[in-house]
Amino acid sequence: MESFWTQMDWHTGLQLLIDLVLVALLAGLFLSRRRGGSEEELRSLLGTFEGIVSETKTLADEFEKNLQQRAELIQHILGLLDEKLEKAKDTLDRLDTKPGRTESRPAPPSQRKDTASILRLARSGLSAEEIALATQRPVGEVELILSLDRLARPRDPQGAKKP
Template identity: 75%
Template structure:
C-alpha cells in the first residue's frame, strides 16, 4: 500500500481526495433520504455538492491555464537558448578563423533567406507559431526576427 502512495503524484492525490469527498457527500445524501429529512435539508446538501463540483472545475481550469502558460514560457526560453547557442557557435567560428588567420565567416545564405521568409510570412498574417512551423525554426528565433524588424523600421 505504501508503494502506491510513493508512485502517486500530487495531482492524482488531489483528485483522489476530491473523489473521496464527493463520495462522502453522496453517502450523506443517501443516508439523509433514509432518515426522511426535510426537503430543505436535502436541497441544502445538494447545493453544497454542486458548489464543490463548480469549485473543483474552476480549480482544474486554472491549473490548465497555468500549465499552458508554463509551456509557452518553456518554448520561449528554448528559442532564446537556441539563439544563444547559435551566437556562441558563430563567436567560436570567428575566434578559430582569427587564430588561423582566415577571414571571419559571414552569415550563411540560408539564414538570410530564412529571415526574409519569416518577414514575408508575418506580413501575410500568419502567427508566430505558424511561421515557426513553416520555416522549421524555433519560436524564439521567429519572435526575435520580428522584434528586430520592428525596431529597425522607422516609427511612423
C-alpha cells in the same frame, strides 16, 4: 503503492481529496434518501455538492490556465537558449577558422621555469611537500605537475617509464 504516494504532486493530492469529499457527499445523499431524510436536508446536501462541483471546475480552469502560461514561458526560454546556442556555435566556428590559430598556447616563460625547477627537484629525490616549500608553490600544484610529467613520459618496451 508506495511509489504512487512518493511521486504524487500537490495537484493530484488536491484532486484526490476533492474526489473523496464528493464520494462522501454522494454517500450521504443516498443514505439520506434511504432513511427518508427531510426535504431541507436533501436540498442542503445537494447545494453543498453543487458548490464543490463548481469549485472543482474553477480550480481545474485555473490549473489549465497556469499550465498554459508555464508552457508558453518554457517555449520562450527554449527559444532564447536556442539563439544563445547558435551564437556560441558561430563564435566557435569563427575562432576555429581564425588564421594563425594554434591548438594549444605555449606556457609563459615563468611557468616553464617553475615547472622545470619542480621537475629537477623531484628528480633529485625531494618530496612534493619539500618541493612546495622550496618553490613557494602550493603542494597540490606541485603534485599535479609531477603527475602530468609521469603521464607524459614515454614508457620503455617492458612497461617501465623512462627517467
